[in-house]
Amino acid sequence: MTTLRHRTDALAALLLAAAAAVSGCISHQETVRRDEDPLEIEFESQEASRIFFRAVEQRREDATPTESKTEFHVPVLLSHKVTTVYGPNRVRNQAVRRADANRNGTITEKEAQIFADSPR
Numbered sequence: 767m768t769t770l771r772h773r774t775d776a777l778a779a780l781l782l783a784a785a786a787a788v789s790g791c792i793s794h795q796e797t798v799r800r801d802e803d804p805l806e807i808e809f810e811s812q813e814a815s816r817i818f819f820r821a822v823e824q825r826r827e828d829a830t831p832t833e834s835k836t837e838f839h840v841p842v843l844l845s846h847k848v849t850t851v852y853g854p855n856r857v858r859n860q861a862v863r864r865a866d867a868n869r870n871g872t873i874t875e876k877e878a879q880i881f882a883d884s885p886r
């Protein structure tokens with residue numbers, strides 16, 4: 767009876783030692799870059815375009831890098847980390863969706879100014 771228990775303990779210790787010897791941890795890190803196609807938009811005037819793009823650039827400068835992280839860990843055995851980095855069109859497209867208030871595909875000077883004055 768005790769010999770079976772000792773063999774089981776010895777086998778478990780051997781497996782743990784083997785796992786540690788093989789360095790124990792499978793690690794995977796990946797960076798995924800994603801960007802969207804730019805939305806088509808027209809501007810009522812050059813002034814509307816200037817106001818809009820100046821506001822978009824300010825938002826890009828103020829924003830923290832747009833990324834998300836997914837991590838999964840099983841201590842000692844597995845580490846899996848995926849970082850997703852979003853491209854510049856994402857900020858532009860979000861701005862277009864917000865600025866074109868009536869969704870007619872054209873940003874007027876008034877819409878651009880309202881977008882520029884809106885909180886970020």
Ligand SMILES: [Ca+2]
Nearest residue numbers: 866868870872
């Ligand atoms: Ca519009």
